[in-house]
Amino acid sequence: MTGWRFGDPNGRRKWFSHTEPFAGLPGFQLAYETWGTLNAEASNAVLVLHALTGDSHVAGGVEPGHPTPGWWDALVEPGPLDGCFVVAPNVLGGCQGSTGPWQYPAFPALTIRDQVAAEALLADYLGIGRWAAVLGGSMGGMRAVEWAVSEPERVESLLLLATTAAASAEQIGLASAQLHAIRADPREGLGVARRIAHISYRSEQELQARFGRQVQEDGRFEVESYLDHHAAKLSRRFDAASYVTLTEAMNSHDVGRGRGGVTAALGRVTARTLVAGVDSDRLYPLAQQRELAAGIPGADDLRVITSPYGHDAFLIETAQVGALVSELVPAHSGSR
Ligand SMILES: CC(=O)SCCNC(=O)CCNC(=O)[C@H](O)C(C)(C)COP(=O)(O)OP(=O)(O)OC[C@H]1O[C@@H](n2cnc3c(N)ncnc32)[C@H](O)[C@@H]1OP(=O)(O)O
Ligand SMILES: N[C@@H](CCO)C(=O)O
Known part of the structure; x- marks a missing residue:
């Protein structure tokens, strides 16, 4: 192996x-x-x-x-x-x-x-x-x-x-946007999917309290940079085809x-x-x-x-x- x-x-x-x-x-x-x-x-x-x-x-x-x-x-x-x-x-x-x-x-x-x-x-x-x-x-x-x-x-x-x-309909809907991102661009799509998903994994209040409207030196909103970080991190450790298979399995649940x-x-x-x-x-x-x-x-x-x-x-x-x-x-x- x-x-x-x-x-x-x-x-x-x-x-x-x-x-x-x-x-x-x-x-x-x-x-x-x-x-x-x-x-x-x-x-x-x-x-x-x-x-x-x-x-x-x-x-x-x-x-x-x-x-x-x-x-x-x-x-x-x-x-x-x-x-x-x-x-x-x-x-x-x-x-x-x-x-x-x-x-x-x-x-x-x-x-x-x-x-x-x-x-x-x-x-x-x-x-x-x-x-x-x-x-x-x-x-x-x-x-x-x-x-x-x-x-x-x-x-x-x-x-x-x-x-x-x-x-639920909302869970399937959010997942379908993630599946579309991966199918549209198998290379970059997993990161886009993680950004969509990660927002749904956290609360609106937490994101507001942590990041508000703050902008970094490179011009990105802090929350944008945070999502970029999680997208890159998942793309390094996860396989896009597995993400699709597991997401579809969850939709079937x-x-x-x-x-x-x-x-x-x-x-x-x-x-x-x-x-x-x-x-x-x-x-x-x-x-x-x-x-x-x-x-x-x-x-x-x-x-x-x-x-x-x-x-x-x-x-x-x-x-x-x-x-x-x-x-x-x-x-x-x-x-x-
Ligand atoms: C140990 C392992 O390998 S776990 C592998 C399996 N993973 C799992 O089962 C769960 C998957 N993981 C997750 O879902 C999530 O990572 C969680 C739930 C564990 C994260 O929870 P939290 O501890 O709240 O982390 P949080 O969302 O605050 O993110 C922290 C990261 O964002 C980074 N970050 C915070 N703000 C910013 C910002 N403005 N710009 C860029 N990066 C930022 C931090 O530097 C930190 O980076 P690191 O994770 O590389 O050290
Ligand atoms: N943060 C979790 C969310 C899914 O429950 C994960 O990545 O597995």
């Missing part, structure tokens, strides 16, 4: 290979990372599912020999998932180790359901019949709720953050499709569930999490993360997210 897409930048990726045809693919690989040890009863496994441009590297900044920070360092040892066997795959169709569209000229369209079915095969391979918890935010939350609907007996508890039961609607689908969930949203999230507004909390039989009342950072708060407000994880995931001390 060669190249940044297949590489193992943190020195701790593993790969699962499925060698039979699957969802229009001849087979696939999932890159994944793990933390901790699976106990003898296989009862301490926790699945962490990343968002659109995330990856398997949930944590690492605290590990000797693996100095690269993860995107949820605060949740893994030492943290609320201490004592658990944490598994984090790179999503099918992604570009950080798993099979993705850069490998096949005619990569098939994937759905969130396909991605979860691939993750279920990984769970089988790891000997995990039932997850003590499945955790996910945004696109990771779409996969988490799909897990709990399609495999209810395999999900004991569930944390859904800043996510939805079905992609509707847990109720072919299942009698969202209410009927959510009614299948047996997991103890916490649903949380962010008070300043304009992309996945609280009404969407309220629908999830009302529809899932074992869900507590909706929890609200207070933050100025908008949708990205599920990645930034780790103290509030960590408190939710501690509440949900039973202690597994001694099993590491």
